[in-house]
Amino acid sequence: MKHSDLWRQWGWPIGLAALTVFGLLSALLGEGGIWWWLSWLTLATPLLAIVHHAHRSRRAIIKR
Secondary structure (H helix, E strand, O other), X not given: OOHHHXXXXXXXXXXXXXXXXXXXXXXXXXXXXXXXXXXXXXXXXXXXXXXHHHHHHHHHHHHO
């Protein structure tokens, strides 16, 4: 497997995992204010990706 194929397949999951870890750490270690906003934003990003993918998959099924 080539390096570009590996990054192409695992790039988004690694990025979402890094965002989730950052969000969890900022929620646990942050002292309020901007840290809590950043944690909400970064923890909502994987959920938005799931909703987007589900909506896109549903539209593809309906078009068939």
